Amino acid sequence: xxxxxxxxxxxxxxxxxxxxxxxxxxxxxxxxxxxxxxxxxxxxxxxxxxxxxxxxxxxxxxxxxxxxxxxxxxxxxxxxxxxxxxxxxxxxxxxxxxxxxxxxxxxxxxxxxxxxxxxxxxxxxxxxxxxxxxxxxxxxxxxxxxxxxxxxxxxxxxxxxxxxxxxxxxxxxxxxxxxxxxxxxxxxxxxxxxxxxxxxxxxxxxxxxxxxxxxxxxxxxxxxxxxxxxxxxxxxxxxxxxxxxxxxxxxxxxxxxxxxxxxxxxxxxxxxxxxxxxxxxxxxx
Numbered sequence: 001x002x003x004x005x006x007x008x009x010x011x012x013x014x015x016x017x018x019x020x021x022x023x024x025x026x027x028x029x030x031x032x033x034x035x036x037x038x039x040x041x042x043x044x045x046x047x048x049x050x051x052x053x054x055x056x057x058x059x060x061x062x063x064x065x066x067x068x069x070x071x072x073x074x075x076x077x078x079x080x081x082x083x084x085x086x087x088x089x090x091x092x093x094x095x096x097x098x099x100x101x102x103x104x105x106x107x108x109x110x111x112x113x114x115x116x117x118x119x120x121x122x123x124x125x126x127x128x129x130x131x132x133x134x135x136x137x138x139x140x141x142x143x144x145x146x147x148x149x150x151x152x153x154x155x156x157x158x159x160x161x162x163x164x165x166x167x168x169x170x171x172x173x174x175x176x177x178x179x180x181x182x183x184x185x186x187x188x189x190x191x192x193x194x195x196x197x198x199x200x201x202x203x204x205x206x207x208x209x210x211x212x213x214x215x216x217x218x219x220x221x222x223x224x225x226x227x228x229x230x231x232x233x234x235x236x237x238x239x240x241x242x243x244x245x246x247x248x249x250x251x252x253x254x255x256x257x258x259x260x261x262x263x264x265x266x267x268x269x270x271x272x273x274x275x276x277x278x279x280x281x282x283x284x285x
Contacts, residue, residue, distance in 0.1 A: 009056040009076075010048040014040030017107075018085035019269070021047040022073070022093030024252060025115070025132070026139075026188060028054045028181040031090075031174070034258035039265060043086075048076060050093065052187035054180065059187055064194035066092075066116075070099040077105060086272065088265060090252060091115050091224070098201055101211050108212040108272040110265055113221050113251050116201035117233035124229055125200065129192050135159070135182075142183035150179040165220035165249060169256035178255070206236040212275055214242040214268040216261075223251035242271070 010029040013036055021032040032047035039045045051072030052059030059068055073096065077085065087106040089097030094114025101109045118124040138158065142149035149155040156175045159182060160167050170178075182188075215237070217230055224230060234243055244267075246253050246260055254261045 010046055011036055012044070012046040013037070014043050014045050016043045017269070017273075018080075018082050019043045019045045019265075020073075020077070020082070020085045020087050021045065022050055022087070022089040022096055023047075023053070024091030024093055025191075026053065026182045026185040027178060027252070028056070030177040030181065031252060031254055035254050035262045035265070038258065038262035042266075043269070046080070046085075048073065050096065052185070052191065054184040054186075059191075061190065064187060064191045065198045066096055066099050066195075067198070068194075069096050070103065073100065074103070074105060086110070086269060088112065089114060090254070095201060098205070098209070101209060101213070102205060106211045108214075108268070109209070110214045110216060110268045112216045112246075112253065112261065113218055113224055113230075114201075114215065114233070115224070117224060117229040118200050119232060120199045124224075125196070128223075129196060131162075132192060133189070136189060139183045139185070139188060142179055147176070147180075149183070150176045155179055160255075162223055163250060163252040164256040165218075165222075166256050174255055201233065201236075203236040206233065207238060209237055209241065212240070212272045213237070214244060214264075214271075216244050216246055216264055216268075218246045218249045218251060218253050220249060221251045242268070 019039060023029060023031050029047035029049045036045045036047050049056035051057040051069050057072045084105055084107045086108045087097045087100050088110040090112040092115045094111035095116040097109050097111055100106050142155050156179055159178060160170055160175050164170050215234060217226055244264060246264060249257050249260060
């Protein structure tokens with residue numbers, strides 16, 4: 001049986017190959033709890049709250065951006081003794097996952113509806129930033145009202161609608177934790193300019209991805225669509241990268257159907273393991 005361990009800014013359970021789960025912007029490790037429960041039967045799984053987010057490491061002004069978030073995660077990995085691990089990232093977590101892969105920290109990468117697929121100064125880039133800014137008054141009000149807002153369907157509905165195609169499938173507890181995380185995200189507004197400054201993932205960087213990688217795209221993601229965003233990313237990645245569809249789910253699929261996410265991740269990790277096992281053995285004299 002997997003043993004759960006609560007860490008400073010996340011949740012860890014299981015034993016075996018190390019697997020790191022990274023959430024999307026303004027969220028927290030809580031969105032992964034059901035996936036952790038599944039994968040922990042066979043892996044050492046850590047759902048980590050990223051720096052700058054509710055309960056995570058502090059992110060100072062000079063550290064704002066994907067690079068600063070990755071720096072903080074690397075410090076956590078060093079504390080754990082994880083030189084490398086299987087990195088799984090959703091949305092912003094996927095974009096950070098590509099940065100960790102670039103730094104050599106990923107044994108493999110599973111990017112679930114990853115951020116950064118848009119083109120520089122595109123309508124999609126401005127739409128995403130403007131959407132978060134427009135949502136800020138709701139988040140600020142929810143912080144003032146506390147759990148009266150976090151547990152209110154009226155406050156939850158606009159945010160969960162962006163996350164999920166079947167909002168009824170999101171449990172009341174998960175919806176409340178999403179709102180708590182959004183309303184307590186310390187870098188909610190300050191990091192917006194950093195995202196615009198740094199821009200999306202670049203084609204040269206994507207072409208240099210060497211770790212076994214799977215891009216998982218939700219069938220009903222209306223936040224980062226394949227046509228306007230994800231196809232550019234897929235076209236830039238090398239041929240060894242796998243591309244799979246998560247059926248019947250939206251942008252943050254583990255909220256409405258964690259089983260379909262866990263199944264896809266298990267398939268990815270099995271493929272990675274098979275590739276490692278199939279590598280030729282070098283004999284030394």
